[in-house]
Amino acid sequence: MIEVEGLTKQYKSVRAVDDLTFQVKPGMVTGFLGPNGAGKSTTMRMILGLDAPTAGRARINGKHYHELKDPLREVGALLDAKSVHRNRSAANHLKWIAQSNGISTSRVDEVLGLVGLSDVAGKKVGGFSLGMGQRLGLAGALLGDPGILILDEPVNGLDPEGIRWVRQLVRALAEEGRTILISSHLLSEMSQTADHLVVIGKGRLVADQPTYEFVKDHSQSSVLVRSDHLDAFGSALRAEGIFFTESTDEEGRPRLEIANQTTDFVGQLAYSTGVPLNELSLKRASLEDAFMELTGDSVQYHGSTGAQTTGTAAAATGAGSGTGAATPLARPTQQEV
Template sequence: MIEIQGLTKQYGSVRAVDDVTFEVKPGVVTGFLGPNGAGKSTTMRMILGLDRPTAGRALIDGVPYGELRNPLTKVGALLDAKAVHPNRSARNHLKWMAQSNGLPLSRVDEVLGIVGLDGVAGKKAGGFSLGMGQRLGLAAALLGDPEVLLLDEPVNGLDPEGIRWVRSLVKALAAEGRSVLISSHLLSEMALTADQLVVIGRGRLIADMPTYDFVKQYSGSSVIVRAEHLDAFAGTLSAEGIGYERGADEEGRPTLIVPDQTTESIGRLAFSVGVALDELSLRRASLEDAFMELTRDDVQYQSRPAGNQGGHHAR
């Protein structure tokens, strides 16, 4: 279990992490989200003792990382997959880690097989693709069969099959009772992977809740309506004081998008005025929608919409 208590990190005039408190519990995949510059990597580095907190503390099973005996058997981490000697083979990279931590060498080939690198174990890591480097980093994180895993952007560079494999892997590891903290910018993947979400922005904690509750609280749902007499029903919605937007389905047929209503209430209203509906469905917002809504004021670098880039325009 990871316990973060009032964790703070100050770099000169910049407070990278600001009084953050949360827990990563056993048996749960905890997604760690935030815009670029939010403080995710700094927080992970402090958990691993690589950066010293200005205030607060990070504990693993009740003690700081630096006080753990045989830390690779307690914590596995992937922060930078490039942190490998380029002239060392994948197998030798893992062998020196195993030998320096008193781990059996048989575990090296075992984790190489788990991550799918057994066929290239003798090749130099410097020649690996980004995805292969990520797999080697995951092998290193798994080497000590740890109880706690910290993974920073583990699917970076992986193909769809690799992304799905990582998802299955971390969920299986959590199901075994391990604590898993995973950060990613692929929000659609986090929606499928994480049971719990911790969201930070500009160094501050802004959400800590189950993924389902996060999406439900920070993004609404909409009822999609399609009917032959759509304009008539739009008039009924207006008369009832119910807001709507006009849209179209995948085949280009006009629809009404009615936010913050249920299919039951809209269906009853249509029945009461004699409007037959061809479609009545509920569309829930995604994790991405919820994340963007919650963090829109905490993004460090704001992009401008296309067409509003300034400079000279063609005439």
């Protein structure tokens, strides 16, 4: 288990991490989310003893990292896959880590096979693509067969097949009872991977709850409508006191997004007002929407989407609703190479 209590990091006038308290429990994947600059990497570095906290503490299995007798056998980490000697081969890089930590070098071939790098074990790391470097970083994290994994953006540089492989890998490791803390900017992927979420913004904790509860509490489904008569239908919605936003679809066509309603109700309203619809579909609540709703004020730089909000907030009547054999193997794909 990872325990973070009152963790704070001050850099001169900037408080990068501000009184963080949370736990990462075994047997599940905990997603660590936040906008760029929120303090995720700094927090991970403090957990691993790479940065000293200004205040508070972080413990791994009840101990500070420097107190662990065999740290690589207890916790594996991937923070920066690029921090590798470029002239070493993948195998020699892992052998150096193994020998310096009292780990059998026979484990090197196992983890290279696990991450799909057996065929390039003798290749110099300097010639690796970003995706292959990430796989090597994961191999290093798994080298000591640890019960705890801390992974910062592990799918960075991987193609869709590689991303799916990482998801299956961490899910399998969690099912073995291991403790997994993982950060990612790919929210759609995190929604399929993480059982629990710890979300921070501007260094502060903003959410600590199961993924499904986070989505339910901070997002909502909406009905998407496209028509050649959107102005008329918008007037009908306003007359009913129904909240909606104006947006465009992937092809740039205008549409309305109607919150807190069912497709049945919206379809009946269109029929009763004589407005033919070209599209009537349900957009389900998502982790991405929930994340943006909760952390929008913590984002450093904002772009303009051109979306407009209209209508009222009132809802009308009718609102609805171990690295063993079972762990998946994967080779780097052509895109990663």
